[in-house]
Amino acid sequence: GFRINTNVASLNAQNNANLNSRALDSSLSRLSSGLRINSAADDASGMAIADSLRSQANTLGQAINNGNDALGILQTADKAMDEQLKILDTIKVKATQAAQDGQSTKTRNMLQADINRLMEELDNIANTTAFNGKQLLSGGFTNQSFQIGAQSNQTIQASIGATQSSKIGVTRFETGSMSHSSGVAQLTIKNYNGIDDFKFQPVVISSSVGTGMGALAEEINRVADVTGVRANFLVQTTGAGSIKADKTSQDFTINGVKIGEVEYKDGDENGALISAINSVKDTTGVEASKDANGRLVLNSRDGRGIEITGNMGVGSGVLKDDYKNFGRLSLVKNDGKDILISGSGLSFIGMGAGDMISQASVSLRESKGNIDTHVADAMGFNAYKGGGKMVITFSSIEAFMSSNGSGMSAGSGFSIGSGKEMSKIYNSGNLALVTVFSNAFGFSAKNDGSSQFAAFAGTASIAAKDQQAGVTTLKGAMAVMDIAETAITNLDQIRADLGAVQNQITRTLNNISVTQVNIKSAESNIRDVDFAAESANFAKFNILAQSGSYAMSQANAVQQNVMRLLQ
Incomplete structure (x- = not known):
């Protein structure tokens, strides 16, 4: 019917226009902000989820930054150690250069001076390499944590060992007593890998070819890559004093080869004694020479024992008690730990229960100083007491x-x-x-x-007397080679650990980077507006606003029809 007081059609048109106006305002807000959720009222639960996802994504972003910082630290240390390794390579090369008797004392001293300078630079790198004021190679960078995750305690830990010359290259040297008896020795290295023992084949210690300390050293070195223990030997008999005029007996024999009577002069100036011994050296395996003090030196070239029968004469300086000499065995291990041995016949190699085994662990820095008696004996220097x-x-x-x-x-x-x-x-x-x-x-x-x-x-x-520093002696040069090799191994182990941590961090960064992208995508799906859909909505609401205005005008015009009834 016709009503004047209440224009229901107009009220409906106004209500629809108000609703459409709010929808149009919301659509304009979304289109202008690019967000589907501009207030909690837009989508309360969606906003809570989106906020949580945004927090996680932002935290992962900082975790990625932390990881990149960690990579920067480790790469800084890695490059510094790469330079240190080059220095160690040079030290080993110079030690190798010194490890031959073509070098004079003067040239060996020059090589040692070079090595000392190289060690100073190695220590300088270790003490000055830093990141943001934090020392990296001096031993203080241990158990350092890097937060690489959205939740607390999602960390990666890294440690960098000390690389100063006093902390690397620690090498174990052990040398047994001089053996003066022959027999069969069977050696066992105990706990070579922390768990197992390694039992070597029995070796005959005698003066026959293919036996002795040389054969034992060969057996040990055959599996040095397994046990970590290398061996060398010294089978050498040295006269107690300079050679004096005398003669050998007619039955004078070395290692079963008869040499016979030889008359020699003071200092063996005519070379009679040395020449006679060396004339059969290919058979006996024993070579004679004089040292700087004019003493007779008998050296086994292949490590078999030296057995003298008959009489060399008092003038040779070789004492009766030294007529049987089976040498000394030296063991070297590149981790500085004790070399634990057991077995049978150990007294034949100077390592029995009643023998004195000289032991020392020597770092790279210690190798450049004078080698004291204790260390010299452990390294196997030719000593009188041993x-x-x-x-x-x-x-x-x-x-x-x-x-x-x-x-x-x-x-x-x-x-x-x-x-x-x-x-x-x-x-x-x-x-x-x-x-x-x-x-x-x-x-x-x-x-x-x-x-x-x-x-x-x-x-x-x-x-054994104190020895000069480092490579200034042949035996010292050999020891420095071992120590430098250990130092190189130490740095390689530290770098390998750093490389593993870098790879771990890189893989973690790759993972959380993908996770961050996916989380941001999930947040976008909830929070961001779909412009295509919202543009369509806006067009609809805009048209409805226009049609609503027309509808209200028509609804108001309908009331005018009542006036016609009153005319």
């Missing part, structure tokens, strides 16, 4: 006990020098003193196992 026995001969023990200045009485016990390193053995009229480092004895002696009358003296030593 952990063997020095026998002081009196007519009887009683004569020694009653000797002026002995300070002892029959049956008394005693200690000498620096504590535990000394002990005593009584052998049927001889007093035997056993030591590892005999400097502290303070009296003179000729050789391991030698017999002589000895009085207490203040200066002479039966120990």
